[in-house]
Amino acid sequence: MAGLNPDSPIPTEIKLHQKSRILELAFENGERFELTYEFLRVFTPSAEARGHGPGQEKLQIGKRDVDIVSIEPVGNYAIKPVFSDGHDSGLYSWDVLHNLCVHRDELWQAYLDKLAAEGGSRDLADCPAPAVKPPPSCGSKH
Template sequence: MNAPTELRVSKDRRLLTVTFAGRDPIALDAEYLRVTSPSAEVQGHSPEQRVTVPGKRDVTILKMEPVGNYAVRITFDDRHDTGIFTWSYLRQLGDERETRWGAYLDELATKGLSRDR
């Protein structure tokens, strides 16, 4: 997959906008990125090990660093920085946002967890 033509973090550091050539920009809020981080800490090493991450409503993006020509490492203000977001994963997060976000909210409710700290 081709690299995005633009990655833009909002001034309040709560939103990442990703633009790919020929597509509408994808708006991904920091909380959504944090709770869907592709890191082993969140995803585990199998679907059974995946962790539901609560309390990230107010998380922000501290910095982004390119990883080769295929991804970006995002550091969040809670110091989580082990997720490497490939271009295809960022696009997938945008395409599947409604389904993934709904599933996340359902998991929080089922486990008695909250988006707040």
């Protein structure tokens, strides 16, 4: 079984390069690719980031310095990276990974364009702190 699509190439090698923050992939068809940890985090297939349909995507900001802490295999069809920002719900099937590899440059440019249009930043220090909802005050009606 390849990915979720039976025609997807299967990775024969998956290497983490911690210093350069690169995931190196070799596929059974001879293709080799490198994806940055930031790219993988930005393009997580997780519903938390992608939503459940078109238009529900959340722009991922402040991910430039994210690390991959570990990678867990998921059956014979995917991997689940655990990122240093706590994100661990993205399952990267072989077909998703191969698609990210093949379309890396145009996906990255589209991301940079959207980030610029929305005033976002790749750097965490430049991102606003998440809004925290204050607890209800004593005696208030909910």
